[in-house]
Amino acid sequence: MTISRRQARRQALFLLYQWDLSGQELGSQYAGEIDPWARAVAEAVAARAGELDGRISAAAEGWTADRLGTVERSALRVAVHELETREVPAEVAINEAVAFTKRYASDDGARLVNGILGRIQREAA
Helix, strand or coil: CCCCHHHHHHHHHHHHHHHHHHCCCCCCCCCCCCCHHHHHHHHHHHHCHHHHHHHHHHHCCCCCHHHCCHHHHHHHHHHHHHHHHCCCCHHHHHHHHHHHHHHHCCHHHHHHHHHHHHHHHHHHC
């Protein structure tokens, strides 16, 4: 199965969302074939969830990652992972996280995600 990187990223986000909500193994609740890149990203992010949450909490100015909604937290984890690994341009990582959050959570959540990722990107520069 070949899908676009955007579709694979969204699949990784859904895998992480389900994992975060259920605590079950990645992909155990996903119906259908999982793209290899999506699985690799989801596994890498899940393995580093605590570390990524620490980065998110530090940049969230008073919020902790565990107070964020599951959609926002999943989008932030993937984006921070992508910012650190530099697999994609920073703009792509941030824009995809914001668009995902806006679509599946809220405009307010998308603004929060954008602000947190903007701070993380500026600190890294």
